[in-house]
Amino acid sequence: MPSSILSKYILCSFSNYFAKIFDFFPACSLVSFQNGDFELGTTSGWTVGGGSRTSLSSSEILPDYFLPGGRLYNYTIEHSSIVTNGSDPILGDLMPGIVEGGQYSFRVEDLVNGGYASVIGRQINSYYCLDIYFSWLAVLQNGNHSSNQSSLVIVQLEDITTGEKLILRRYDAGATGSGIDNRFRQKDNYFYTPAWQSEHLAIDNTRFGHDFILTVFAGDCQPTGHVGYIYLDSFSGLSP
Numbered sequence: 001m002p003s004s005i006l007s008k009y010i011l012c013s014f015s016n017y018f019a020k021i022f023d024f025f026p027a028c029s030l031v032s033f034q035n036g037d038f039e040l041g042t043t044s045g046w047t048v049g050g051g052s053r054t055s056l057s058s059s060e061i062l063p064d065y066f067l068p069g070g071r072l073y074n075y076t077i078e079h080s081s082i083v084t085n086g087s088d089p090i091l092g093d094l095m096p097g098i099v100e101g102g103q104y105s106f107r108v109e110d111l112v113n114g115g116y117a118s119v120i121g122r123q124i125n126s127y128y129c130l131d132i133y134f135s136w137l138a139v140l141q142n143g144n145h146s147s148n149q150s151s152l153v154i155v156q157l158e159d160i161t162t163g164e165k166l167i168l169r170r171y172d173a174g175a176t177g178s179g180i181d182n183r184f185r186q187k188d189n190y191f192y193t194p195a196w197q198s199e200h201l202a203i204d205n206t207r208f209g210h211d212f213i214l215t216v217f218a219g220d221c222q223p224t225g226h227v228g229y230i231y232l233d234s235f236s237g238l239s240p
């Protein structure tokens, strides 16, 4: 067993131990997040989809529309990909390496414009651990459009037992810059995150055993001339 995996196992065993002491809940398990870091080099365990977003303004978009069974899902649109470490092809050294941990991460959508959108989702059921972590890195091309017509990324972590969105980030490349916040910087006509954005949900005992779903969306601009994409890595019960 590689030492990094071994140390994570030991850490998780520790947190299991304390969870048992304090709440007598079943042990949390790495199995919940198997391939949450994409280190199988595949999307095993995840659900991926895509489609055209040109019929919708950004405010009308829900990520679920582009997952299998969704109203805009098109199985021929496969723009997303597992990626290996290296620089972002557009922003280069302005962004960190496009893999946060290990050898692989996942890029939602691609670097070609065309009015498309893509999504990846992962559900974990009956979750008894104390934390959920994941990290993302986004690029939005400013096409000098309104927010509603611009490229778009959405990151959401939902407690589907209660229907609450516990983490919700929604950014667009609207021309005024009002669709981003201080997580982003600008280079030419690109908004980008200069560091991996580490998300952490601390789960209190009112949520033990609930089902959660992580959904990450990226879409080109509606007029089709500009790109949006987002990298995802390190979905785990343990800090990256």
Ligand SMILES: [Ca+2]
Binding pocket: 037, 038, 039, 099, 100, 101, 102, 103, 104, 105, 233, 234
């Ligand atoms: Ca990884």
